[in-house]
Amino acid sequence: MVKIVVFDLDGTLYDKHKHIDKDTVHKIIELEQKGIVVGIVTGRFYEELGEVIKILKLREYNGFVASSNGLEIHDFSDGEMKSFTRLSKDEVKGIVKEAKKHHLICYVWQNGGYTMFGVSVMNIIKKIFSIIPLDSHYIKSLQKAKFERDIVLNEALYDKVCFAGITIPNFKTSVLRHHPQYRFYDVGKLAAIRYICRKKGVSISSVMAFGDNGNDVELLASCGYGVAMKNGSAQAKKAAKYISDYTNNEQGVLRFINSFFG
Numbered sequence: 001m002v003k004i005v006v007f008d009l010d011g012t013l014y015d016k017h018k019h020i021d022k023d024t025v026h027k028i029i030e031l032e033q034k035g036i037v038v039g040i041v042t043g044r045f046y047e048e049l050g051e052v053i054k055i056l057k058l059r060e061y062n063g064f065v066a067s068s069n070g071l072e073i074h075d076f077s078d079g080e081m082k083s084f085t086r087l088s089k090d091e092v093k094g095i096v097k098e099a100k101k102h103h104l105i106c107y108v109w110q111n112g113g114y115t116m117f118g119v120s121v122m123n124i125i126k127k128i129f130s131i132i133p134l135d136s137h138y139i140k141s142l143q144k145a146k147f148e149r150d151i152v153l154n155e156a157l158y159d160k161v162c163f164a165g166i167t168i169p170n171f172k173t174s175v176l177r178h179h180p181q182y183r184f185y186d187v188g189k190l191a192a193i194r195y196i197c198r199k200k201g202v203s204i205s206s207v208m209a210f211g212d213n214g215n216d217v218e219l220l221a222s223c224g225y226g227v228a229m230k231n232g233s234a235q236a237k238k239a240a241k242y243i244s245d246y247t248n249n250e251q252g253v254l255r256f257i258n259s260f261f262g
Contacts, residue, residue: 003206006039011212024254032061039064070192086157104165114145190218
């Protein structure tokens with residue numbers, strides 16, 4: 001029996017315009033009215049989520065959001081905010097140096113935008129678009145990004161460090177060998193949902209999760225009802241127990257919910 005339903009945003013609940021259509025909103029609110037707990041689990045930062053919290057009435061129906069891929073959890077049923085340990089400036093510097101050994105693109109969020117390290121604008125454009133999906137959210141973020149040849153860090157603490165490149169598995173193994181306490185995105189969302197399940201006293205087998213990409217994989221594979229979007233990555237589809245017949249631009253979430261719940 002499904003007791004908790006969680007949604008990724010970009011590529012899943014959001015269409016290409018970063019919009020949730022009214023029919024989908026109404027259906028999700030119907031689930032909340034039936035007593036199902038609804039949550040948003042996203043790589044976006046909490047300050048970006050005000051609109052979706054409002055339109056899905058997450059506060060009114062005691063839902064939750066897990067931002068920054070599960071780093072920060074806001075549970076509206078009791079007002080609790082849980083935050084896993086952030087990275088210090090020195091830790092970020094060390095991680096970026098290690099990532100550069102693996103020829104990865106590295107970037108952090110600071111001063112209201114992304115900063116990329118060790119790259120030049122002309123050399124990075126081709127590589128970026130060969131790795132990152134051609135999505136308007138990423139393109140707009142890239143347009144605002146600052147490019148630094150050296151590691152320039154302006155904050156005391158960081159929510160996350162982001163990487164792009166084909167050598168990430170080797171890099172991850174190297175980092176975890178020395179820092180087993182670190183969490184990578186592929187398990188960050190899962191850790192957040194397990195935390196919520198413990199709070200609610202329910203099994204993760206009663207969770208339905210919708211996602212489309214690499215940072216959803218572990219959650220899709222581990223929950224009771226993992227749903228990958230039709231537009232999802234091959235990795236996400238392989239991990240999920242269900243695959244929607246429709247994309248995020250074709251009301252894929254709504255159509256699956258209608259089919260599953262009747």
